[in-house]
Amino acid sequence: MRKRLTVALAGNPNSGKSSLFNHLTGLNQHTGNFPGVTVEKHMGTTRMPDGSTAQIIDLPGIYSLYPRSLDERIVSEVLLNHRSPDCPDVVVVIADATNLKRGLLLLTQIMDVGLPTLLALNMMDLAARAGISYDIQLLRKRLNIPVVPINARTGNGVDELKQTLLRELNPAEQPVFRIYDEAQAAVNELRQKLGVDNDYEAYQFLEQPHGLQFLSAHDRQVVEEVRQRHHIFPGKFHGAETISRYSFIQNLLDEATLKPADEGWKKYSYRLDKVLTHKYWGILIFMAVLFLIFQSIFSWASIPMDLIDGWFAALSNYLSHTLPQGPAASLLTEGVIPGVGGIVIFVPQIAILFAFISILEESGYMARVVFMMDKVMRRFGLNGRSVVPLMSGVACAIPAILSTRMIDNWKERTITILVTPLMSCSARIPVFTILIALIVPQQTLFGFFNLQGLMLMGLYLLGFAAALVSAWVISKLIKVKERSYLLMELPTYRLPKWSNVGYTIVDKTKAFVWEAGKIIMAISIVLWVLASYGPGDKLENARDYVLQDAANLRLTEQGLEDRIAAYKLEHSYAGIIGKAMEPVIKPLGYDWKIGIALLTSFAAREVFVGTMATIYSIGSTDDQASIKSRMQEEINPETGGPRFTFAVGLSLLLFYTFAMQCMSTLAVVYRETKSWKWPVIQLAYMSVLAYASALVAFQVLS
Amino acid sequence: MHGTGRPYIFALFKINLNKLGRTIAHMKVGEMAIISGFLDEYLSVKLMEMGCLPGAAVRFNFTAPLGDPVCITVAGYELSLRLEEASTVLIIN
Numbered sequence: 001m002r003k004r005l006t007v008a009l010a011g012n013p014n015s016g017k018s019s020l021f022n023h024l025t026g027l028n029q030h031t032g033n034f035p036g037v038t039v040e041k042h043m044g045t046t047r048m049p050d051g052s053t054a055q056i057i058d059l060p061g062i063y064s065l066y067p068r069s070l071d072e073r074i075v076s077e078v079l080l081n082h083r084s085p086d087c088p089d090v091v092v093v094i095a096d097a098t099n100l101k102r103g104l105l106l107l108t109q110i111m112d113v114g115l116p117t118l119l120a121l122n123m124m125d126l127a128a129r130a131g132i133s134y135d136i137q138l139l140r141k142r143l144n145i146p147v148v149p150i151n152a153r154t155g156n157g158v159d160e161l162k163q164t165l166l167r168e169l170n171p172a173e174q175p176v177f178r179i180y181d182e183a184q185a186a187v188n189e190l191r192q193k194l195g196v197d198n199d200y201e202a203y204q205f206l207e208q209p210h211g212l213q214f215l216s217a218h219d220r221q222v223v224e225e226v227r228q229r230h231h232i233f234p235g236k237f238h239g240a241e242t243i244s245r246y247s248f249i250q251n252l253l254d255e256a257t258l259k260p261a262d263e264g265w266k267k268y269s270y271r272l273d274k275v276l277t278h279k280y281w282g283i284l285i286f287m288a289v290l291f292l293i294f295q296s297i298f299s300w301a302s303i304p305m306d307l308i309d310g311w312f313a314a315l316s317n318y319l320s321h322t323l324p325q326g327p328a329a330s331l332l333t334e335g336v337i338p339g340v341g342g343i344v345i346f347v348p349q350i351a352i353l354f355a356f357i358s359i360l361e362e363s364g365y366m367a368r369v370v371f372m373m374d375k376v377m378r379r380f381g382l383n384g385r386s387v388v389p390l391m392s393g394v395a396c397a398i399p400a401i402l403s404t405r406m407i408d409n410w411k412e413r414t415i416t417i418l419v420t421p422l423m424s425c426s427a428r429i430p431v432f433t434i435l436i437a438l439i440v441p442q443q444t445l446f447g448f449f450n451l452q453g454l455m456l457m458g459l460y461l462l463g464f465a466a467a468l469v470s471a472w473v474i475s476k477l478i479k480v481k482e483r484s485y486l487l488m489e490l491p492t493y494r495l496p497k498w499s500n501v502g503y504t505i506v507d508k509t510k511a512f513v514w515e516a517g518k519i520i521m522a523i524s525i526v527l528w529v530l531a532s533y534g535p536g537d538k539l540e541n542a543r544d545y546v547l548q549d550a551a552n553l554r555l556t557e558q559g560l561e562d563r564i565a566a567y568k569l570e571h572s573y574a575g576i577i578g579k580a581m582e583p584v585i586k587p588l589g590y591d592w593k594i595g596i597a598l599l600t601s602f603a604a605r606e607v608f609v610g611t612m613a614t615i616y617s618i619g620s621t622d623d624q625a626s627i628k629s630r631m632q633e634e635i636n637p638e639t640g641g642p643r644f645t646f647a648v649g650l651s652l653l654l655f656y657t658f659a660m661q662c663m664s665t666l667a668v669v670y671r672e673t674k675s676w677k678w679p680v681i682q683l684a685y686m687s688v689l690a691y692a693s694a695l696v697a698f699q700v701l702s
Numbered sequence: 703m704h705g706t707g708r709p710y711i712f713a714l715f716k717i718n719l720n721k722l723g724r725t726i727a728h729m730k731v732g733e734m735a736i737i738s739g740f741l742d743e744y745l746s747v748k749l750m751e752m753g754c755l756p757g758a759a760v761r762f763n764f765t766a767p768l769g770d771p772v773c774i775t776v777a778g779y780e781l782s783l784r785l786e787e788a789s790t791v792l793i794i795n
Contacts, residue, residue: 063751063752064751066747066751068748098778099777099778099779101753101777101778102752102753102777102779105751235747238747239743239746239747239750242747242750242751243750243755246750246753246755261778270763273763273764273773274764277764277766277767277773278767279767280767282767283767367782371766371771371773371782372766372767372768374766374770374771374784375766375768375769375770375771376768384771483744483745485745485748485783485784485786485787486771486782486783486784486787487748487749487752487781487782487783487787488781488782488783489752489779489780489781489782490773490780490781490782491779491780492780
């Protein structure tokens with residue numbers, strides 16, 4: 001049997017690559033990792049006309065084999081590593097037929113690397129509308145590769161593309177670009193020493209600016225020696241090569257273009273830009289779009305979130321009554337199920353957020369947002385492209401941090417990663433809601449501003465302001481000379497393709513559930529152990545101790561059970577740790593009970609409400625009103641007044657606004673920055689910020 | 703001749719500009735020109751990859767609400783770039 005065909009899709013951003021990928025693979029797609037490099041790889045399978053299946057790899061959108069961002073670097077790694085089992089059998093280069101020139105630059109580079117290549121000429125419908133037509137036969141003949149016109153949105157031409165893939169395809173015999181004589185000796189030496197397949201591939205080994213990750217330390221050493229011996233530095237011939245390729249492309253297009261574009265087809269796009277990037281209207285419309293997104297994340301998502309909450313509570317309840325009693329059942333119903341529920345509950349918000357982001361990206365509006373915000377962001381050491389992660393951070397920092405890969409400047413990307421968790425994510429909502437309800441009266445200001453709503457908005461703005469200020473401070477501290485630039489295509493506006501939006505939602509939500517899920521699961525099990533076991537016999541005999549203490553109180557059965565639960569927690573390892581923490585958190589106005597909640601919140605901040613509920617001995621956590629009234633009734637033994645005064649409440653709110661209380665985010669930051677340095681710095685600076693602001697708030701107000 | 707908009711660029715580069723000629727950063731909305739060269743080698747390589755080749759026609763479309771970055775049409779598509787980058791692309795018209 002023939003080996004399964006592996007096909008890589010490459011192309012410029014906005015060339016319709018993801019449409020083609022979704023069309024080929026449908027739901028048979030998943031995200032994996034490229035071996036050795038921590039960059040996500042989108043893969044899928046498609047059925048071929050002869051009944052076999054082919055594997056499709058979707059490479060990040062790039063303009064050239066010379067990488068600018070981390071996302072782009074992966075493409076040169078995959079296409080130059082011919083020895084890897086992951087090396088594709090065929091590369092399909094997708095080019096936008098309305099803008100073929102730039103697409104052909106990438107095509108000719110990939111052809112020269114020595115892999116069988118095929119050109120898919122996409123957006124033939126738009127090209128027809130723009131009045132463009134090409135002599136496809138001539139393109140085939142001159143390029144000496146198969147050229148297939150397609151429309152990735154409708155799927156026209158995809159069958160022909162598959163038929164072509166089944167033919168035996170060979171690498172181009174003649175390179176488009178002949179390497180310079182000056183580089184020939186070095187290339188020969190490298191080919192002989194490392195056994196590289198062809199001249200251009202070896203030449204790329206010398207030219208790649210960051211060095212190729214897949215080469216062994218020894219091979220990299222060889223490359224460096226050859227560079228020095230022949231006075232070659234990375235990028236030496238890059239400019240000249242680009243000019244030479246473009247002159248080939250220009251000649252080709254002069255010949256093959258039967259009818260050039262009539263720019264009139266873009267007139268609607270131009271008119272839209274007059275409004276959407278207008279000095280005042282542009283900003284107003286962007287604000288309105290943001291408002292719509294927030295509105296829907298907070299109001300629309302609450303319905304499915306309540307449902308999910310109910311389901312998990314019911315499941316846990318059902319299991320605790322049907323399973324035989326014991327540590328295993330208790331771990332399942334008190335540790336694992338609430339842990340999984342704590343992840344799944346955020347799915348609606350993440351899905352809605354990514355629906356919006358994907359629509360904004362598909363339509364071409366996101367590029368305008370980057371364009372409009374770049375100058376403001378730059379003031380704070382960020383980049384226009386930081387806007388997308390910061391916006392996503394309002395739902396969840398994990399997908400937000402993953403989306404920083406498109407920022408090509410290392411320093412700006414690192415700063416964006418460091419400050420994104422200051423954006424108030426959806427896990428803070430339950431904490432904010434309950435604390436605000438405790439300390440802010442349910443009143444309206446001037447008849448229509450809800451005071452509690454204003455407070456919530458204030459906390460969001462505070463998080464955003466803290467993100468910007470921290471970014472500015474960090475940008476002054478990181479001393480790296482790396483030039484920042486913004487060269488970005490503003491794609492023509494189009495209606496989004498809804499199936500692409502759907503696939504993005506599924507993909508991002510799955511990534512979140514996995515990334516966050518693994519860690520939240522592990523932590524909730526550890527917490528369960530800490531909260532369920534303790535030294536001595538206090539936990540086993542909790543019932544007797546409580547009965548002794550409460551002998552003359554007339555407790556209901558429920559009241560007794562609640563007291564026992566609270567007693568157990570107080571004497572568990574978690575309770576002991578909470579008490580040990582008390583001296584540190586006392587200046588912030590907290591007692592050991594809040595200490596336990598803070599401690600558990602370091603795994604994931606949304607655990608706060610659940611922990612509070614357990615500590616204040618309430619059977620279930622789904623009734624916020626009763627948690628609230630218990631917290632209101634809690635007395636501070638030192639003052640005799642309520643524990644949750646305005647000062648304590650505000651101090652807690654500030655702490656939760658700034659603190660880095662999310663293990664999953666730290667794990668993702670580690671994965672994305674490939675060192676423990678950045679997650680540690682992030683944890684440290686955010687903790688200091690949280691502690692200091694809570695301290696000032698409490699000390700000033702009380 | 704370089705009257706409108708973006709005065710700080712002039713302040714920074716005034717002397718050089720008069721010697722070296724105009725750049726994309728000096729263009730007015732709707733103006734057309736031909737790229738004639740670059741002032742920065744590092745950026746020129748990236749700009750050329752994006753289709754800003756010497757001899758290519760550019761049209762200055764519009765600026766962002768805060769005056770920077772700017773949007774130009776080059777090689778048949780719309781490219782946005784910062785004034786800082788635009789001021790490294792020499793033009794003639």
